[in-house]
Amino acid sequence: xxxxxxxxxxxxxxxxxxxxxxxxxxxxxxxxxxxxxxxxxxxxxxxxxxxxxxxxxxxxxxxxxxxxxxxxxxxxxxxxxxxxxxxxxxxxxxxxxxxxxxxxxxxxxxxxxxxxxxxxxxxxxxxxxxxxxxxxxxxxxxxxxxxxxxxxxxxxxxxxxxxxxxxxxxxxxxxxxxxxxxxxxxxxxxxxxxxxxxxxxxxxxxxxxxxxxxxxxxxxxxxxxxxxxxxxxxxxxxxxxxxxxxxxxxxxxxxxxxxxxxxxxxxxxxxxxxxxxxxx
Numbered sequence: 001x002x003x004x005x006x007x008x009x010x011x012x013x014x015x016x017x018x019x020x021x022x023x024x025x026x027x028x029x030x031x032x033x034x035x036x037x038x039x040x041x042x043x044x045x046x047x048x049x050x051x052x053x054x055x056x057x058x059x060x061x062x063x064x065x066x067x068x069x070x071x072x073x074x075x076x077x078x079x080x081x082x083x084x085x086x087x088x089x090x091x092x093x094x095x096x097x098x099x100x101x102x103x104x105x106x107x108x109x110x111x112x113x114x115x116x117x118x119x120x121x122x123x124x125x126x127x128x129x130x131x132x133x134x135x136x137x138x139x140x141x142x143x144x145x146x147x148x149x150x151x152x153x154x155x156x157x158x159x160x161x162x163x164x165x166x167x168x169x170x171x172x173x174x175x176x177x178x179x180x181x182x183x184x185x186x187x188x189x190x191x192x193x194x195x196x197x198x199x200x201x202x203x204x205x206x207x208x209x210x211x212x213x214x215x216x217x218x219x220x221x222x223x224x225x226x227x228x229x230x231x232x233x234x235x236x237x238x239x240x241x242x243x244x245x246x247x248x249x250x251x252x253x254x255x256x257x258x259x260x261x262x263x264x265x266x267x268x269x270x271x272x273x274x275x276x277x278x279x280x
Contacts (some may be wrong), residue, residue: 001148008054010136012061015100027095037091037277039098041084041105044272047113049076050149054142055105055229063093068280075112075149083274091277098275099101107139108146109271115150115264118248127252127259128153130238134262143265155260163187164194167217180209194238203227207234215260217241221250233261 043049049072059066066089072078087094113270118129129152130236144154156162165179173179176195183193194213195206200223206214207230216224218241228237238258239251251259 001145001154003054003145007141008057009061009101010102012054013059014101014114014138015057015103016097019100020096024092024096031092033090033092033093035091035255036089037094038086038088038096039094039275039277040086040272042276043078043082043084044274045109045113046079047077047109048116048150049078049105049271050074050146050249051105051108051142052109055101056087058101059087059089059093059115060106062097063089065089066093073126086264086278088254094275094277097268102273102275104142106270106273107223107268108142108149108247109273110242111143111146112264114268115147115152117245118259118261118264119151121245122252122259123249125252127239127256128256129214129248129264130155130260131264132240132260132262134266136265145239147264150264151266153258155258157260162192162194162213164196164215166196167198170196170261176205177209180206180211181226184210196240199223200227200230203230211235213258215240215267216256221247221254224251224256226249 011169015146033119052070052072056068066087069086072082072084078084115129122129131144131147131152131157140157144157145154146236147154156164162185170176170179180193194215196215197203197206198217203214214228214234215238224239231237236257238260239256240260243251243259243261248259
C-alpha cells in the first residue's frame with residue numbers, strides 16, 4: 001500500500017495549522033531563528049513501528065532543509081530504548097513539529113502493534129485479521145496502512161468499495177432476500193455484496209441469494225462453526241462483534257475467513273515514543 005504524497009501533506013498541513021495556528025508563543029519569542037540542533041526519536045515501548053516517514057515529513061514541511069537519518073523503518077519490531085531516527089535542523093523547526101510528528105507515529109505504531117498481537121494469536125488458522133471503518137475522521141488511510149504494517153488486512157475503505165447490507169438496511173427494506181434481489185438489479189457487476197446475519201436462518205437466506213461475503217454478527221463459536229459448515233465454498237465468512245485477545249483464537253478455529261476488529265483503530269493505546277534534543 002502506497003499513500004500518495006498530496007494526501008499525506010494535506011493531513012500534515014491541517015494538523016500543523018491546528019497546533020501552531022499563526023505563532024508558537026514559546027518558541028517564536030524565545031529562540032533565534034538561526035539556532036541549530038539535532039533531535040533523536042527514542043522508543044519507550046515494545047512493538048511494531050509505523051508512520052515514521054509520515055512523522056518525519058512534518059519537519060520537512062516546516063523546513064525543507066532538515067536532515068534525517070532513519071535507524072528503523074515501518075514494520076520493524078522495536079524495543080524500549082531503541083534509536084528510531086535523528087533529525088537535524090533549525091531548533092524552532094524541531095520544537096514546532098515535535099508534537100504533530102509524535103502524534104502520527106505514536107498512533108500508527110499503536111495500531112500496528114495491536115494488529116500484530118492479534119495476527120500472531122490466529123497463526124495456523126484460515127482467518128485473516130481485518131480492520132473496519134471505525135476510524136478517526138480524516139485519518140482512515142493512515143490507520144488502515146498501520147493495520148497492514150501490523151500484518152492485518154483491510155476491509156472497505158469507504159461505502160463505495162462494496163455493498164454491505166447491515167441489519168438496519170435489512171430491517172428497513174424488509175428482509176435479506178428482497179434487499180439483495182433489489183440491489184443486484186442496480187449495482188455494477190464489479191461490486192460485491194456482503195450481508196450481515198444474526199442467526200443461522202439469516203445465513204441460509206444470504207447463501208440462497210448468492211451473497212459473496214456473509215458477516216456473522218455476535219454469534220457464538222458454535223453458531224459460527226455451523227454457519228461455515230453450511231456454506232463452505234459458497235461464500236466468504238466474516239466474524240464480527242466483541243472480538244478480544246482472549247477469544248480471537250477460538251473464533252478463528254471456527255473456520256471463518258475474516259475476523260473484523262473495530263478495536264484495532266477505535267480503541268488503541270498510543271505507542272510511547274519520545275523526542276529529545278541531543279546534547280552533542
